[in-house]
Amino acid sequence: MTIIQTIQEGVAQAVKALYGIEMPAEKVTLTPTRKEFEGDYTVVVFPFTKAARKKPDQIGEELGAYLADAVQEVSGFNVIKGFLNLVVNDAYWSAFLEGIYQDKGYGRHPANGQKVMVEFSSPNTNKPLHLGHIRNILLGWSTAQILDAAGYEVVKVQVVNDRGIAICKSMLAWQEYGNGATPATTGKKGDHFVGSFYVLFEQKFQEEYKAWQQSEAGQEAFSQWKRDEKAVAKAEKAIAEAARKAEGKAEREGKTFDPADFTLEKHFFGSVFKNTYFNAHSALGQKAKAMLLAWEAGDKEVLTLWSTMNGWVYEGFDQTYAKLGVSFDKLYFESNTYLLGKDAITEGLGKGIFYQKADGSVWIDLTDAKLDHKLVLRSDGTSVYITQDIGTAQERYKDFGVDKMVYVVADEQDYHFQVLFETLKRLGEPYAAGLHHLSYGMVDLPSGKMKSREGTVVDADDLVAEVVSEARANAQERDTLSALSKAEQEEIISQVGLSALKFFIIKVQPQKRMTFDPKESVDMQGQTGPYVQNAYVRVQSVLRKAAGGVDFGGAKAYGPLANIERELIGQLYAFPALIQEAAESYDPSGIANFCYDLAKNYHRFYHDHSILNAESAAAKSFRLMLSQAVANTLRTGMNLLGIEMPERM
Structure with a gap:
């Protein structure tokens, strides 16, 4: 029995003997005594005033006297404004110290028979790990270590995002502008080498996009958009707010503010039309999308390039993980998991957990959980991120049979995990009650935010x-x-x-x-x-x-x-x-x-x-x-x- 439990038991006995109050010992409120007062633990006596029909100070004095007499570990007490501060005797503390000073594992708990999985890091293979990843990695690793010390069997995993349009951008840039260079020939670390081509793609894309903006087609797209009065009014409001913030920041940092950076045209091409241009007009965009389709079709040349460049990145990641003293028990790759989850959707559709719209898309209604209607399968039968996450969770349970799963992911994904966890709960997954999103805020440097595509990330x-x-x-x-x-x-x-x-x-x-x-x-x-x-x-x-x-x-x-x-x-x-x-x-x-x-x-x-x-x-x-x-x-x-x-x- 701990000293806290001993005191709680003593208080429970005291209030019964003194005031006839029946109280479970674990319900006795006990806190460490504040440093400015003498004592080790403080008993909150206010819950006893009604039944005892006495003032808190009087109750404190009576309880203190009882405990000092009945509990051998209590050597003294004092009452401050209705709070009973108890002094634990030196003999108890000395005996405790003697029992632990040689124990190098002191604090660790015995095995509790439960298994928990912690997913963290989970980078993309188009760029090196950066400051944001570091916070993720350190939180994930320390959480795993703490869970292990608390008695859990811990499995550490990550999902490597090794497919998608962003990966194809770095691949295409190397193919177009790399001239056969490799990490070995340039002396660059593999992930830095590949990341430089991701940045290069964005630079080349911006050059192409800026030229198109001045073209007849570009100006026509801008003119058409300006005819939408609601869209323009909304944009003007957003521009004014962005300009206000930028001006304030410039003033605080002693920098120049240029109003010419906040115009309708810059807003349109920078925020409204950029994705449309990439998907419908950009020559580089068309090539990157074609490469993604070729990858999905199993094109040998594209797969070979993909495997080679990802290999360079993995070598770089491993070096960084080694520096940070971090390792994983298993890696999951999105190239293997992106098709998972469809069977669960089909099964859930049959059980009425999901519903299908006229266009063939499949959704789940979570409004009764104060969420929303969420798409889980597109009308063409392709999956979305949550589909993959459902399948990956099921796959992990098959692999390890864990009781809990902890996802270390930035707070911008809070809603995604609320939806995922509620969906897994409705699917009746045995681990659904043990799901946790370790949500964390972003990390800035004194110089401000970072942007991967612009190469302003701190590696x-x-x-x-x-x-x-x-x-x-x-x-x-x-x-x-x-x-x-x-x-x-x-x-x-x-x-x-x-x-x-x-x-x-x-x-x-x-x-x-x-x-x-x-x-x-x-x-x-x-x-x-x-x-x-x-x-x-x-x-x-x-x-x-x-x-x-x-x-x-x-x-x-x-x-x-x-x-x-x-x-x-x-x-x-x-x-x-x-x-x-x-x-x-x-x-x-x-x-x-x-x-x-x-x-x-x-x-x-x-x-x-x-x-x-x-x-x-x-x-x-x-x-x-x-x-x-x-x-x-x-x-x-x-x-x-x-x-x-x-x-x-």
């Missing part, structure tokens, strides 16, 4: 290189690694740089949009990964200096505990429950912030209390024991975030 590799470079500059400035070999220095610098990147992103709740600042991320004094690593390194330094002279057995004679020592032990005590909470909420930010708070308190403890030169042998033993427990917990917590802990910094 994942470049970002990793930048944070490692920042870490290297910090190490050189502090000159703390000069005694180590070059290889040892580089390993530590890499660990610190990756810690900066990962922690800065994971510490933010997934649902929040965020801005990543590489320089801020490596700050040794802020809420950063390196700051937490430094606490761990500090413990290792203390333990090295104490090597050979550590007598942990003497810790039993130490007392009374200082407030900061009690606070540190209380944090350690809460760690297993925090892992469970993070697993249930699919939110790794709680673990990151726990690690920071634990590190911050250890730094304060280290500053305020001597360890190696403590006032007694018992104090030294106890503080070394506490330091070891903190280090073990920090290492476990940071490892759940995919962060390695160096021995030196």
Whole structure:
């Protein structure tokens, strides 16, 4: 029984004995005591006032006296404005610390017999991984690690989007302008190499499109559109709003605002007509669409090119994943899954789950779930994305028999997953109750948003290189690694740089949009990964200096505990429950912030209390024991975030 359960049981017995109130122990509200008050746990007594017919302060005093007498772990209490703060005795905390300080797996839960699948990353093979992918990957990996620590059997997967018009664009650009170049001949990483042709396609397309806009056909299309008064009025409203925002941003950033960028003609060709031009008029667009049709028809030449270029991309992805310390148990490819799901639609149609329109298209009515009517099969019998997702979910269940599936996908797909989950529920899938969309906000840089087609994306590799470079500059400035070999220095610098990147992103709740600042991320004094690593390194330094002279057995004679020592032990005590909470909420930010708070308190403890030169042998033993427990917990917590802990910094 935990100390929390012990206190809850004691309170339940107390209110029954004192006031005749029957209350299940688990219903007793217990929270950690606020730092400004003395105590470890606080009991909320207001629920008892009506039945007891007494004021909260009086109830608090009576309950406190009862618990101090009846519960041996409670050594004292105080009442502040109707809240009962309980002090847990030193003996309990010391015994707890003695039981966990050597346990390097402390906090992890035993197997719970459930299996969960986490899907994350899922990139397109027409461009390298970028900053947005990094947030996805780090959230997915840390969520998988936390679920594993909470007792689940975890399967990590991704769906590689290796087909479609975007893939054909990079293929066509290489075919038209590549002159037989390869990653090997250019010295470029494979995914960067292929991504450069995706950008090149867009550049060539824009050149073609701009020329067409000035042509007689282009101007005629614009003139016809202007005759639609409703469309023009709607466009003018959108243009005015966009101009207002752009002018405000330019003013904030000290840049020039040009009203000529916000005209009806620019809006028409930029937002209204671009897709129509690509599909109906563009020579490059026709070639890309023809290539897609050839791929779907199994054209050997197109398939060979597709396989070759995707192979280059996969080699590049693998290198990036290796840098980030990420791996997968299984990869699903859209080229294999895009036909899945049709059988489920046919079966559901027969059961009345779906309905068919006169044109042959198949839909599902989800209005009773406050959603909408959703297309699941086109009139020509081809699938849409949700069809594939239904089939892929079924395929995964056949492969692994999971109880839960977690999809790590940006919040712009929130509605899609609401529809998918409701549809799978109506299909009676056995895992439907365990579906979760880990929705996350986009990531910006201080310089603003990114656009793949325009080549303004920050590649994942470049970002990793930048944070490692920042870490290297910090190490050189502090000159703390000069005694180590070059290889040892580089390993530590890499660990610190990756810690900066990962922690800065994971510490933010997934649902929040965020801005990543590489320089801020490596700050040794802020809420950063390196700051937490430094606490761990500090413990290792203390333990090295104490090597050979550590007598942990003497810790039993130490007392009374200082407030900061009690606070540190209380944090350690809460760690297993925090892992469970993070697993249930699919939110790794709680673990990151726990690690920071634990590190911050250890730094304060280290500053305020001597360890190696403590006032007694018992104090030294106890503080070394506490330091070891903190280090073990920090290492476990940071490892759940995919962060390695160096021995030196």
